[in-house]
């Protein structure tokens with residue numbers, strides 16, 4: 001087989017390899033999948049304005065995020081159950097990633113992942129009704145050396161993902177979320193009529209009454225920085241920072257929650273302006289090339305996260321497949337920085353984009 005050269009080629013190879021039900025869970029979105037498609041399409045509409053007569057002989061992709069030096073501004077978004085893609089699951093991803101946001105629904109323990117990790121780990125949390133589940137995870141993350149927490153705001157319940165509803169999707173027996181006690185996980189393996197097992201589970205276990213005061217309470221439980229994920233408006237960025245958040249992840253959950261929500265890259269400039277340098281602004285959703293990474297940085301992102309692309313790499317080749325996908329994105333980003341006359345990330349701003357208001 002010829003080497004796979006693009007994320008799109010990994011996507012096609014992963015689809016060949018994975019059972020259809022797992023493929024649909026990983027790749028699908030909610031509703032008509034309009035936001036899923038919009039995330040990718042919105043990037044393609046952002047045209048670049050290269051400049052020349054700039055010394056681009058030493059491109060530098062490195063950056064600092066929450067005090068940690070990273071070789072590239074590309075991390076892995078929190079995705080549940082990496083063992084759906086590969087038996088080693090998150091341990092393989094952690095070896096490949098320079099920044100991994102571990103899902104609270106990870107299929108390996110926080111400690112196993114920490115022992116394997118090549119770079120910083122952050123732990124993503126949902127707002128469980130049983131608050132002691134949240135605080136217990138915060139303690140474990142601190143003890144295992146995780147460097148930040150990420151509270152996902154966009155999931156008061158799991159969205160209607162019609163592919164999963166039609167298949168009666170449930171997590172296969174044998175793949176578990178070992179960081180959550182069995183009582184909290186009840187029902188995730190049983191198909192139900194008219195709803196995916198995860199959607200039903202989320203209605204039972206997630207507290208949909210999450211308010212700003214709860215975010216402030218979570219921040220007070222820990223010295224770790226707490227980022228909020230799922231921000232699409234200046235209003236929510238401001239509220240979150242005012243209640244203790246250290247940064248935000250601009251995201252629509254990869255088009256899996258509110259179908260019709262704005263493409264994440266189209267929400268980025270508004271959110272970055274509201275944050276105004278008070279903390280990092282990450283973006284996820286639809287990043288499929290290094291040029292997409294550059295576009296997000298130009299609109300104010302401090303770094304980007306990729307969700308599905310990492311899982312496609314994992315499905316194709318475990319640790320080395322995940323690494324290959326991240327290496328493709330980094331190589332494409334370097335190429336785009338050199339060819340656009342922006343050899344350092346500090347050179348990347350909105351002057352790179354056609355038709356974007358410049359300060």
Ligand SMILES: Cc1cc2nc3c(=O)[nH]c(=O)nc-3n(C[C@H](O)[C@H](O)[C@H](O)COP(=O)(O)O)c2cc1C
Nearest residue numbers: 026077078079080103152253254285286306307308
């Ligand atoms: C299979 C799958 C599982 C996910 N699980 C979680 C999760 O447990 N927690 C979370 O905050 N986001 C979760 N997400 C959303 C991702 O963190 C991220 O927002 C999204 O995948 C980014 O879009 P992309 O896949 O286009 O890169 C999941 C996404 C996918 C595809």
Ligand SMILES: O=C(O)C(=O)c1ccccc1
Nearest residue numbers: 080105155158198202256
């Ligand atoms: O599938 C998802 O996108 C997700 O966020 C989730 C929610 C609950 C359990 C597992 C994953």
